[in-house]
Amino acid sequence: MRRSLSSFFAFAALAAADAGGAQAFELKSPDIAEGKTIDMKHVYNSFGCTGGNLSPALNWTDPPAGTKSFAVLVHDPDAPTGGAGFWHWLVVDIPPDVRGLELGAGDVSGKKLPPGAHQLETDFGEKAYGGPCPPPGKPHRYIFTVYALKLDKLGDAAHGRTAVAGFTINGNALAKASITALFGR
Numbered sequence: 001m002r003r004s005l006s007s008f009f010a011f012a013a014l015a016a017a018d019a020g021g022a023q024a025f026e027l028k029s030p031d032i033a034e035g036k037t038i039d040m041k042h043v044y045n046s047f048g049c050t051g052g053n054l055s056p057a058l059n060w061t062d063p064p065a066g067t068k069s070f071a072v073l074v075h076d077p078d079a080p081t082g083g084a085g086f087w088h089w090l091v092v093d094i095p096p097d098v099r100g101l102e103l104g105a106g107d108v109s110g111k112k113l114p115p116g117a118h119q120l121e122t123d124f125g126e127k128a129y130g131g132p133c134p135p136p137g138k139p140h141r142y143i144f145t146v147y148a149l150k151l152d153k154l155g156d157a158a159h160g161r162t163a164v165a166g167f168t169i170n171g172n173a174l175a176k177a178s179i180t181a182l183f184g185r
Helices: 002-021 155-159 162-171
Strands: 026-028 058-061 069-076 086-094 140-149 173-183
Touching: 026 140, 026 173, 058 140, 069 162, 086 162, 140 162, 155 162, 162 173
Parallel strands: none
Antiparallel strands: 026 058, 069 086, 069 140, 140 173
16 A cells, blocks of 8 residues: 555656646737726727727737647626627637737738638627627626637638537637636726
8 A cells, every 4th residue: 555655646746747847828918917907999989988999919828739720709708698798709710820819800801810710700790809898887807718729620610600609619629728807887
């Protein structure tokens, strides 16, 4: 018993040392920060909001081995929609060698997106970034998530509804990294 316990602890120490050296898949942004208020330049410009509706720059590092594409989704889980939340941006089919989206990549033209990537229709009804614009009251959370996917293209789900795209993305995710920022009015 003593020998098996010492073997177990030796194995656990090696595993911990190995895990400590591994880099984590991480999402960063020069424009938004965890738990901080989103700047007006990124806020929607309609429905009573007067922001610049400019998508923030996003950068990610150290995707897992086997990543064949990325997807970026922005969701407001606090929207008063009966539990569905509100989808503000969906970018799919981002090539595996790309490590970010530049400031303003979410404009309706899609010209600043990496080659091959495209935007799905948001709950605003546009294939573009739609910034925060919650009803007056408590600030909402806006969750910016990059997914490392084990598939090259989203396929038929890219032409479906946000729930189908989300289901497909989550089912094919090797890893994900998020920033949750806030906005209220």
